[in-house]
Amino acid sequence: MQPPVLIKNRSSYKRLAEIIDAQGFALIETPREITKIISTIFAVAPTFFNQSPARKMEDGFCNLASGYRGIGTEFSISNQRYDLLESFSYLAVEEPIVRSGLSDSAMILYNLLKKYTSSLERLIDRVISNLARVYGAETKQLDLFSTRYSPTQINYYEPYQYRRRVLVDPHEDGVLLTALVADCPGLEILGLRGECTPIECSCNTTVLMAGELLALLTGYSISPIRHRVRRYSNQKSRLSLVHFANVNIDTPVFPWLVNDQNRNIDIVAKAINNPTRFGLPPLNRQ
Ligand SMILES: [Fe+2]
Numbered sequence: 001m002q003p004p005v006l007i008k009n010r011s012s013y014k015r016l017a018e019i020i021d022a023q024g025f026a027l028i029e030t031p032r033e034i035t036k037i038i039s040t041i042f043a044v045a046p047t048f049f050n051q052s053p054a055r056k057m058e059d060g061f062c063n064l065a066s067g068y069r070g071i072g073t074e075f076s077i078s079n080q081r082y083d084l085l086e087s088f089s090y091l092a093v094e095e096p097i098v099r100s101g102l103s104d105s106a107m108i109l110y111n112l113l114k115k116y117t118s119s120l121e122r123l124i125d126r127v128i129s130n131l132a133r134v135y136g137a138e139t140k141q142l143d144l145f146s147t148r149y150s151p152t153q154i155n156y157y158e159p160y161q162y163r164r165r166v167l168v169d170p171h172e173d174g175v176l177l178t179a180l181v182a183d184c185p186g187l188e189i190l191g192l193r194g195e196c197t198p199i200e201c202s203c204n205t206t207v208l209m210a211g212e213l214l215a216l217l218t219g220y221s222i223s224p225i226r227h228r229v230r231r232y233s234n235q236k237s238r239l240s241l242v243h244f245a246n247v248n249i250d251t252p253v254f255p256w257l258v259n260d261q262n263r264n265i266d267i268v269a270k271a272i273n274n275p276t277r278f279g280l281p282p283l284n285r286q
Helices: 013-023 032-049 053-057 092-101 104-134 212-217 267-278
Strands: 025-029 067-069 086-090 152-157 166-171 177-182 187-190 196-198 205-210 226-230 238-247
Touching (some): 013 025, 032 104, 032 238, 086 104, 104 152, 104 238, 212 267
Antiparallel strands (some): 025 205, 187 196
8 A cells, every 4th residue: 555645735626536536545634724623622522531431421322323432332343342442422413312411511522523523514525526526426416425414423542551452443434434533643544455554643634534335336446444443552542533424314325336336235224224333323314
């Protein structure tokens, strides 16, 4: 795998889409206004996660994607080996039933995740519409991507506490595109031959990675990016902020390119059920 190159802000969305089409991922400079929101989230999140387990569980919701999840819910390969992280999530479609149930400290984080999600909407929309253009499909479906069904999750790790070499096992995300920032190293992208590429992480770098749904849209012309999180024993804590850009499950989704890899696969059904592969509830239209 070629060493990842940081795409500068002045690059066009067309160029960015071509890079994602070619290698399945891209590293971009985080737009300055978004960096500010990320810095605030990273400053506020430890206060939430450093509360007692009992206090945090009060901000958890059964059968919803939103809110707090402790270690022992989410996994990447098997429910015999959970991801070694805690998380807190925002999902727009669930807001009417979640907002009234949150504590004050959770509400601060929730509102910030909501703000971050809307700040990313234009960027993600442009990337996806330019990717559609690569496949001559830009007019096929204009409302393909929806923030309504796209969760944003802040992950909190305490790597020094564990012995496992890998905190999150290798997996592909079950969405269109993942946008990820982290405050320190750990993320590794796996190549088709299993080779690992460590990604330099900071608030200023956003990693965009193709998920399974983008692969299905393109008949696997774009490969979904396998990735994992490696443990660095000297890290007392690690934060990552992940936005999972998803398809709009309220409308049918048509592939941009049809072949044996995606013929007769219901992409909306995949979008709804993919979270269950990781121990999470299926997406719900509410
Ligand atoms: Fe992931």
